[in-house]
Amino acid sequence: MAHLTKWGIMVQQLKSTAFVRDLLKDPKTRDATDITHQVVAVSSSSSKDRADQFITELNIPSPCTAYGSYEDLVADANVDVIYIATPHSHHYQNAMLALEAGKHVLCEKAFTVNAAQAKILVETARKKGLFLMEAVWTRYFPLSIQVRDLIKQGAIGEVYRVIADTSFSMDAESAFGVENRMVNLDLAGGCLLDLGIYSLTWIFQTLYHTLPKDLRKPPTVTSQITPYHLTGADEATTMLLSFPTSTPSNGANVKYSQGVAMTSMRVANDPDEEGTAGPPIRIQGDKGEIQVFKVAFQPTSYKIIPKKGFGEVKEVKFEFPAQGRGMYWEADEVARCLRDGKLESETMPLEESIVIMEVMDEVRRQGGLIYPASIESTEYPLEL
Numbered sequence: 001m002a003h004l005t006k007w008g009i010m011v012q013q014l015k016s017t018a019f020v021r022d023l024l025k026d027p028k029t030r031d032a033t034d035i036t037h038q039v040v041a042v043s044s045s046s047s048k049d050r051a052d053q054f055i056t057e058l059n060i061p062s063p064c065t066a067y068g069s070y071e072d073l074v075a076d077a078n079v080d081v082i083y084i085a086t087p088h089s090h091h092y093q094n095a096m097l098a099l100e101a102g103k104h105v106l107c108e109k110a111f112t113v114n115a116a117q118a119k120i121l122v123e124t125a126r127k128k129g130l131f132l133m134e135a136v137w138t139r140y141f142p143l144s145i146q147v148r149d150l151i152k153q154g155a156i157g158e159v160y161r162v163i164a165d166t167s168f169s170m171d172a173e174s175a176f177g178v179e180n181r182m183v184n185l186d187l188a189g190g191c192l193l194d195l196g197i198y199s200l201t202w203i204f205q206t207l208y209h210t211l212p213k214d215l216r217k218p219p220t221v222t223s224q225i226t227p228y229h230l231t232g233a234d235e236a237t238t239m240l241l242s243f244p245t246s247t248p249s250n251g252a253n254v255k256y257s258q259g260v261a262m263t264s265m266r267v268a269n270d271p272d273e274e275g276t277a278g279p280p281i282r283i284q285g286d287k288g289e290i291q292v293f294k295v296a297f298q299p300t301s302y303k304i305i306p307k308k309g310f311g312e313v314k315e316v317k318f319e320f321p322a323q324g325r326g327m328y329w330e331a332d333e334v335a336r337c338l339r340d341g342k343l344e345s346e347t348m349p350l351e352e353s354i355v356i357m358e359v360m361d362e363v364r365r366q367g368g369l370i371y372p373a374s375i376e377s378t379e380y381p382l383e384l
């Protein structure tokens with residue numbers, strides 16, 4: 001009998017729409033027969049009508065309750081897990097609200113505004129025996145799993161460098177102005193937290209996550225930020241990360257791998273959207289390279305290019321079953337963790353989410369990017 005997970009959706013915009021559409025796809029279309037999902041409640045902070053409208057528009061099967069407040073949603077005894085898709089600025093307060101109400105949580109990326117907030121969420125979830133996960137959906141793609149396995153199997157030898165770019169050329173002034181969450185400091189705007197997180201995802205899932213747990217060490221970071229002239233949020237950020245990959249007890253021969261993580265709202269990693277400019281991700285080892293294509297958050301294929309004389313180039317392409325976006329794979333992971341009584345996902349460990357938040361804290365420190373005190377605060381509850 002497939003295990004049923006009952007979801008409550010906190011907020012109902014662009015992102016939650018895509019996630020809910022994926023939740024509603026029959027898991028059998030992706031060969032998942034051990035779990036099923038049901039959307040049992042939806043809440044909008046602005047009005048119950050909006051939540052009702054969302055349920056109708058997405059054709060969510062009954063029974064699904066509409067709420068006009070997040071407090072009502074987290075109090076619903078029928079809900080197992082809350083999916084949070086509010087702006088980054090609000091993740092900490094919203095996740096605390098859900099955890100304090102005794103709900104498991106899947107919270108959109110970037111997990112929080114800073115590492116201090118992430119640590120408190122983790123402590124709270126652990127103290128209450130609740131599941132918590134940052135919704136880094138890309139990690140659960142079959143493509144990502146295969147790439148990590150190839151690295152662990154030594155398919156490209158020792159990995160020494162990874163380059164990852166998540167950049168879109170946008171007319172920020174007309175597209176975002178000053179209010180849009182992409183540039184609004186009050187909503188923790190900027191490309192680092194919104195898009196740079198995907199470049200960091202590729203760096204971390206290849207250079208950090210593929211190591212045995214006891215060898216995973218936080219990287220050192222050097223970075224540059226270009227502020228958006230209208231608000232001061234970052235419109236371009238480049239990070240150089242150095243990961244110690246082996247730390248012998250005598251301190252000798254420590255090896256390092258380098259990560260180059262880029263993000264921009266001014267230039268594109270794929271300007272013609274045809275891939276002409278090359279892969280957004282290059283994972284470089286001493287025996288070859290893996291290139292990942294399309295876009296960092298939703299890649300569609302990879303190529304493995306062995307060093308000359310060591311084999312043929314191989315390309316592997318991936319489909320999105322039932323015309324989904326690919327968010328169902330992370331939802332399936334949540335369902336399996338809940339079924340098995342796990343409080344975190346092995347694929348996106350809470351410790352790794354915190355280390356990534358610490359990297360982003362350091363990048364913001366170096367670039368002088370400070371958000372308003374209220375959204376950097378760890379005080380809970382706090383009206384934002």
Ligand SMILES: NC(=O)C1=CN([C@@H]2O[C@H](COP(=O)(O)OP(=O)(O)OC[C@H]3O[C@@H](n4cnc5c(N)ncnc54)[C@H](OP(=O)(O)O)[C@@H]3O)[C@@H](O)[C@H]2O)C=CC1
Pocket residue numbers: 010011012013014015016043044045046047050085086087088090108109110137181187194297
């Ligand atoms: N994984 C993915 O592919 C994607 C992930 N995301 C992530 O999802 C999250 C939300 O992004 P997105 O949907 O684009 O954000 P939007 O700004 O479009 O929507 C945010 C929603 O949050 C609610 N909200 C609550 N408080 C506020 C506030 N003070 N200001 C504005 N909105 C507020 C509103 O819903 P209401 O009033 O109904 O409660 C609003 O509609 C972010 O963490 C983002 O990184 C976004 C896009 C894609």
Ligand SMILES: O=C1OC[C@@H](O)[C@H](O)[C@H]1O
Pocket residue numbers: 194195297
């Ligand atoms: O997570 C995301 O992925 C898709 C992007 O368009 C969006 O800005 C971002 O939040």
